[in-house]
Amino acid sequence: MSHIVVGIAEFKFAEPPHKLVTYGLGSCVAITCYAKEAIIGSMAHVLLPHAYSSSHDNEAPGKFADSAVAAMVQQMEIRDIGPSRLIAKIAGGADMFAGQFMGSDRCIGARNILAARKALDKFGIRLVAQDVGGTAGRTVEFATESGLLVVRTLRGEVKQL
Amino acid sequence: MGSTPFLSREQVAAVEEIATIAAGQAGNALSRLLKIPIHIGVPEVANVKLSEVPALFGGLDAPAIGVLVPxxxxxExxxxxxxxxxxxxELEEMLFGSSGQAEDDLRLSAFxxxxxxxxxxxxxxxSSLSERVVVNLPPFLVQDMAGAILDAILGEVGTLSDxxxxxxxxxxxxxxxxLVKSVLIPGSAGIELFLEAAGRLKTGR
Structure with a gap:
């Protein structure tokens, strides 16, 4: 078994026995999609809700919530897995500086969460679990064998989704 | 993820020149305030790809202290x-004695x-070089994973560049x-200020 690291603005796929892991999520959101029958998982570490101009069209699709979900769906379809067979879990979207950006357009964490939910909804992907918001950073580990998402904080909190 | 570098080599050199002046002044001010000799040398200015940012801090989940200065x-x-x-x-030992132990609040307020x-x-x-009035507000503090703290500014800069x-x-x-290494990431407005100041520096105004 190995851990496949998903960096900022990246999205990756993995099959058992591998795990997908992404570190230090603040306002960023990890979006995972899992095909239980095919036993394959995908994770994106999105930085922003959506591209702000067409000049971003050629950028990494994993950078934005909307393009990340679209790219994951496309890659799953290549494997003959339609979006209705996927379940999703998301984590992240914190407001690290406790209210500095709260309620403004610059509260990127909240906007990332909303954009991730909308993008999943657009493709009819069921969001079955989430650990979002708050003011703490998160590291998440996604087991492709079971679809289990483990979320850890620096304060020692551990959640299993 | 290819994209144009955020700053050209010439602009990086200009930012370095401006930051060196400020570093000298900050070193003197810190020495007076903390009553210990502190020197801040020529800062290293670099364009760093998003994928390479974690290496600056020993990983995205490495613990760090973040100071957000509006x-x-x-x-703005x-x-x-x-x-x-x-x-x-090393800095904590100088500030708080050989044990380097201090209450979290005290540690954070020092940083x-x-x-x-x-x-x-x-x-x-x-402000002086660009002839723009700019003042800093009280800082926001957080102690958490470096990557999580970085998101606060990467989200802003990331709309423009990789x-x-x-x-x-x-x-x-x-x-x-x-004593300590610190990494400053100016947001988009900060970069705009740097470039204005650099332009004035170049033309000698």
């Missing part, structure tokens, strides 16, 4: 200063003050003993 006036924005926890022991002085010096130099400009300051004490 500024306002003719131009934020600058983020990060202190990787792995490199702060907030360092961040305030460093960014305040930078803003003073930038690279960020980083200014790495090395604070040294007696006999050039390394």
């Amino acid at each position: 500024f306002q006036g003719d131009i 924005g934020n600058a983020l200063l990060l202190f990787p926890e792995a490199g702060i022991t 907030a003050e360092i961040g305030n002085i460093l960014t305040g010096s930078l803003l003073t130099v930038l 690279e960020v400009t980083t200014l790495t300051f090395n604070l040294t004490g007696l006999e050039d003993a390394s």
